[in-house]
Structures are given as C-alpha cells and as structure tokens.
Amino acid sequence: MRKLLLGLAIVTILAGAGSANAQAKPLRVVIKPGSTVYRADIMKNLSEKCPNVTITQDSKKSDFMLEALGWSGNYHFTVFKHGGDAVYATQTQWLSNAVKDVCRYVNSHDLHNPEKSEGE
Numbered sequence: 001m002r003k004l005l006l007g008l009a010i011v012t013i014l015a016g017a018g019s020a021n022a023q024a025k026p027l028r029v030v031i032k033p034g035s036t037v038y039r040a041d042i043m044k045n046l047s048e049k050c051p052n053v054t055i056t057q058d059s060k061k062s063d064f065m066l067e068a069l070g071w072s073g074n075y076h077f078t079v080f081k082h083g084g085d086a087v088y089a090t091q092t093q094w095l096s097n098a099v100k101d102v103c104r105y106v107n108s109h110d111l112h113n114p115e116k117s118e119g120e
Helices: 002-021 039-049 095-108
Strands: 027-031 053-056 064-071 074-081 086-092
Touching: 027 039, 027 095, 039 053, 039 095, 053 095, 064 095, 074 095, 086 095
Parallel strands: 027 053, 027 064
Antiparallel strands: 064 074, 074 086
C-alpha cells in the first residue's frame, strides 16, 4: 500500500512539473491602427509578461487585434478576435497591468476550440 501511494505521489509531482514547464502556444497580435500606446512599450511588456505573444503587422496572420488607447495612469485596451468581434476589455492605471490582463485573456482562450475556453 505504501509503495502504491509513493508511486502515485511521484507521478503526480512529475505530471505537475511537466505542465508547469509546458510553454504556451505562440500567438500573434496586430495593433489596431489609431492606437495611441507605442508598439515598443507594448512589446517590452509582452516580452516580460507573455513571451509567447508577438506583435505582427500582417492582420491576416494575427490571432487577435489589440486596440491600445490611453496614457500613463489611464489605459484602455480592447481585444478583438480574428474576424473583428470585440471579446475582452480592460482599464488600468499601469501599462504593465493592461498587458498582463490581455496576456491572461489571450492565453486562456482556445481560438480553435471555443467550447474549451476558460470562463465560457
């Protein structure tokens, strides 16, 4: 019985370690024309908070579009899925928090299988 419990504990630990090290699926975001937040500032925060998400200029290859409006102390970000539907918005004081919120959203929604998306 002890060997069985020990074996199950080891398998559980290894499974958890494997999933913690699993990399998130690469995603591409295009910045909506007219956005007022500099792409470089968004990219800097994306690389820190969300290294699997990159900014592209090719809207046909993008998974999401990001409208990034505001200035220091007042950021408004809206995420659109490919095709144009607005699917998420956040308002924060800090750019890093707005990017973190967007990162969390895009990584929790499976574009190819909407039934398995978190929170839906």
